[in-house]
Amino acid sequence: MSASSSDPSVPVLTIDGPSGSGKGTISAAVAAALGWHLLDSGAIYRAVGYAAGMAGLDLSDPEAVTRCAQNTRIAFRAPKEGGPARVFINGFDATDEIRTETCGAAASAIAAMPAVRSALFERQRAFRKAPGLVADGRDMGTVVFSDAPCKVFLTASAEERAKRRYKQLKEKGLSVTLATLLREIEARDERDATRKVAPLKPARDAVIIDSTSLTIAEAVERVLGIVRAALPRHATTRN
Numbered sequence: 001m002s003a004s005s006s007d008p009s010v011p012v013l014t015i016d017g018p019s020g021s022g023k024g025t026i027s028a029a030v031a032a033a034l035g036w037h038l039l040d041s042g043a044i045y046r047a048v049g050y051a052a053g054m055a056g057l058d059l060s061d062p063e064a065v066t067r068c069a070q071n072t073r074i075a076f077r078a079p080k081e082g083g084p085a086r087v088f089i090n091g092f093d094a095t096d097e098i099r100t101e102t103c104g105a106a107a108s109a110i111a112a113m114p115a116v117r118s119a120l121f122e123r124q125r126a127f128r129k130a131p132g133l134v135a136d137g138r139d140m141g142t143v144v145f146s147d148a149p150c151k152v153f154l155t156a157s158a159e160e161r162a163k164r165r166y167k168q169l170k171e172k173g174l175s176v177t178l179a180t181l182l183r184e185i186e187a188r189d190e191r192d193a194t195r196k197v198a199p200l201k202p203a204r205d206a207v208i209i210d211s212t213s214l215t216i217a218e219a220v221e222r223v224l225g226i227v228r229a230a231l232p233r234h235a236t237t238r239n
């Protein structure tokens with residue numbers, strides 16, 4: 001795929017931040033309100049981590065994992081009944097499988113490899129299609145769409161993020177403890193923020209939103225306000 005597959009005239013809103021900051025939910029709600037496409041870049045890293053694990057690859061072998069990143073087919077398909085897109089890996093619906101903590105840790109490990117990030121760069125850029133794109137990730141505003149006209153860095157305290165994750169996992173019937181989740185979140189934050197390539201940090205021109213004491217609706221409204229102010233011509237909300 002060539003770089004020209006990404007149209008620079010199409011507006012992009014980047015939403016970066018650590019896990020549990022509410023990025024996923026807020027990005028999806030903002031994309032729906034604007035009628036824009038959505039890129040869940042974390043799902044792409046998770047899909048590669050999952051595919052590499054299924055193939056029995058050594059997750060610390062950059063060459064093997066990079067080949068896997070290049071060769072794995074990853075597709076997002078909106079279900080007929082509506083709701084979030086399903087994630088298909090080589091034709092297999094792995095939407096639920098990629099959401100486990102193990103897969104998150106695998107994604108974070110392979111995401112620290114520069115060659116893996118390069119292999120996934122154009123794939124992510126190709127999501128930039130009219131009428132606009134909301135790009136959710138860690139390096140959307142700093143690397144992948146550094147030319148985006150509108151950037152948000154969403155954060156929340158580690159304790160609040162662990163609590164949100166705990167609630168989600170409990171609702172799915174999974175057995176976890178809050179203390180373990182907090183430890184895992186802090187370890188993942190540390191790895192994502194200190195890695196040499198594309199570390200998690202706000203872009204210089206990003207607006208920082210702390211969602212610790214905001215409801216989802218409040219955070220969505222704040223993000224939409226930022227888009228409206230930056231892109232009055234493009235940001236016509238659907239509701």
Ligand code: C5P
Nearest residue numbers: 019041042043045107108111137138139
């Ligand atoms: O956002 P999510 O938790 O699904 O991402 C899983 C992992 O993928 C993150 O912990 C991070 O290491 C990696 N990632 C990344 N760059 C992105 C998105 C995700 O390095 N743009």
